[in-house]
Amino acid sequence: MITIQHPEQMQAKAIELRQQGKRLVLVPTMGFLHEGHLSLMRIARQRGDVIITSIFVNPSQFGPQEDLEAYPRDFEQDEGLCRNEGVDILFYPGIETMYLPDVSVYVDETLLSRGLCGLTRPTHFRGVLTIVAKLFNICLPHAAVFGEKDAQQLRLLRRMVRDLNFPVEMVSGPIVRESDGLAMSTRNKYLTDNERREALCLRHSLDLAEECYAGGERDVSTILDAMQGVITGSSSGVIDYLAAVDDENLEAIDTIDRPALIALAVRFGEARLLDNTVLGL
Ligand code: PAF
Numbered sequence: 001m002i003t004i005q006h007p008e009q010m011q012a013k014a015i016e017l018r019q020q021g022k023r024l025v026l027v028p029t030m031g032f033l034h035e036g037h038l039s040l041m042r043i044a045r046q047r048g049d050v051i052i053t054s055i056f057v058n059p060s061q062f063g064p065q066e067d068l069e070a071y072p073r074d075f076e077q078d079e080g081l082c083r084n085e086g087v088d089i090l091f092y093p094g095i096e097t098m099y100l101p102d103v104s105v106y107v108d109e110t111l112l113s114r115g116l117c118g119l120t121r122p123t124h125f126r127g128v129l130t131i132v133a134k135l136f137n138i139c140l141p142h143a144a145v146f147g148e149k150d151a152q153q154l155r156l157l158r159r160m161v162r163d164l165n166f167p168v169e170m171v172s173g174p175i176v177r178e179s180d181g182l183a184m185s186t187r188n189k190y191l192t193d194n195e196r197r198e199a200l201c202l203r204h205s206l207d208l209a210e211e212c213y214a215g216g217e218r219d220v221s222t223i224l225d226a227m228q229g230v231i232t233g234s235s236s237g238v239i240d241y242l243a244a245v246d247d248e249n250l251e252a253i254d255t256i257d258r259p260a261l262i263a264l265a266v267r268f269g270e271a272r273l274l275d276n277t278v279l280g281l
Pocket of ligand 1: 028128131153
């Protein structure tokens, strides 16, 4: 595995590998890698010849009151994990090479980014789309792999690739869960033991939604009320949102008469956790 820190060097390496006919697959991350990230690297391995993993805690996707400084980092551990997974290139740029002091161009999405996480994190997706567009231009991947836990992010990135004609195949990896069902997330680290136990209600509420749907229920408010009952009845979690939206355009729906994304964000102390399921596929 080689580690490259400078965007120009990374781009030159990507051009060289492409000229050799290699198929490049990118797994963008913000580091502090867990089994969820590693599963994406394994998917990448099956999709190409050269796996590039990027580690960059992207400041532009954090709001002013958010956890940029506190966001966990452990480069040495991440490096070892990447090596074990057979990553070929670790791209680890410094902030000053990714954002020049007078940066003035960003990628904005105007529809899918408005609801769900966009309601409380109004500048978040602009930061995500901008950094991923930059990573695509620097790493020149044929394909890129993203996790399904960040459901809105994944749909927005697919929309960016479509609307801006990026020649990148978008691949997604299923949510990886702890053995008790909690979706893996870097932010799980913020949970106290009690919050960690309570956070299981997220998976339980999604299980209930799936059971309701399997039993023939199609009314969104009935399903969401039942989910809310599970969360508020068994935890001190503060619901940021609990929503059923059209799986493609993320518009709110009343009835599950097409594939529907059931998505939630709930705060437990310092941690804001996301989880989701898709009904009606
Ligand atoms: O999902 C993440 O970890 C980040 O949002 C991403 C896609 C690496 C962009 O910084």
